[in-house]
Amino acid sequence: MVPNSCIFYLVNEQEIHVKRLEDSLQCLKDNFLQQYPYPVVFGHEGLADITIDRIRASAPENHYFHKVDFTLPKYSEDIIEKIPEKFKGEWDENAFFSMGYRHMCRYFSGAIYKDKFFENVEYMLRIDCDSYFIDKVDYDIFKYVADNNIIYSSVAERENEADYVIVGLKQFLEKYFDDNYEMPSVNKTFDTHFELVNFKWFKEEPYINYFNEIDKTGSIFINRWGDAPLKYQGVKYMLSEDKIHMFNLPYKHGGDYHAV
Numbered sequence: 001m002v003p004n005s006c007i008f009y010l011v012n013e014q015e016i017h018v019k020r021l022e023d024s025l026q027c028l029k030d031n032f033l034q035q036y037p038y039p040v041v042f043g044h045e046g047l048a049d050i051t052i053d054r055i056r057a058s059a060p061e062n063h064y065f066h067k068v069d070f071t072l073p074k075y076s077e078d079i080i081e082k083i084p085e086k087f088k089g090e091w092d093e094n095a096f097f098s099m100g101y102r103h104m105c106r107y108f109s110g111a112i113y114k115d116k117f118f119e120n121v122e123y124m125l126r127i128d129c130d131s132y133f134i135d136k137v138d139y140d141i142f143k144y145v146a147d148n149n150i151i152y153s154s155v156a157e158r159e160n161e162a163d164y165v166i167v168g169l170k171q172f173l174e175k176y177f178d179d180n181y182e183m184p185s186v187n188k189t190f191d192t193h194f195e196l197v198n199f200k201w202f203k204e205e206p207y208i209n210y211f212n213e214i215d216k217t218g219s220i221f222i223n224r225w226g227d228a229p230l231k232y233q234g235v236k237y238m239l240s241e242d243k244i245h246m247f248n249l250p251y252k253h254g255g256d257y258h259a260v
Contacts, residue, residue: 110211
């Protein structure tokens with residue numbers, strides 16, 4: 001076991017998310033925590049007592065609830081005026097990205113590394129409510145990344161970010177990064193629904209400076225820049241390939257999965 005390390009979920013009140021979280025937790029307990037009992041933290045904006053009790057009933061013994069701060073940064077009026085209440089999606093006429101969703105993008109892009117609740121955390125595995133360990137993981141993945149001095153790990157990288165949610169990102173990156181840097185496609189991402197990171201590294205320069213410059217633009221809220229492409233570009237620019245690892249695990253993301 002790696003000291004001061006944890007698994008993190010960001011949860012909300014929606015029934016579909018809570019139900020999937022229950023199944024995710026059952027899979028996590030059966031297939032990983034039973035042998036490697038890392039603490040689990042449930043981040044939330046505010047949950048009803050009945051929801052907390054329900055999650056607690058499915059959670060491992062070692063768990064915590066943490067209220068996250070989704071306050072809008074103190075932007076100038078010209079930035080505030082550009083932030084839409086709902087950012088239109090293109091996959092459905094009625095679809096949109098809420099302010100809450102964009103706060104989530106900001107949190108996972110960098111604000112989480114400033115959260116004092118995690119001040120002493122060494123390594124963190126972030127997974128989603130619909131992330132499932134579908135079979136036994138027969139080694140300690142935290143110890144693996146620590147022993148191999150890996151800073152960032154996920155389960156896949158792919159080119160899947162839609163053009164309409166990365167408007168202006170290429171121009172920002174070209175200005176921010178060194179002229180000699182061969183920038184990957186701005187559509188590329190890691191699968192951030194599973195990311196095991198050296199938390200302390202992300203708290204320090206140069207990553208936190210990179211996040212701060214992104215944050216100043218307001219583009220996470222204005223243009224719905226997501227944490228996945230932002231994290232991908234920062235990691236690829238700042239880390240050598242031997243510090244990045246893609247796991248091959250019995251893992252599934254998305255939809256329902258009923259633990260047997």
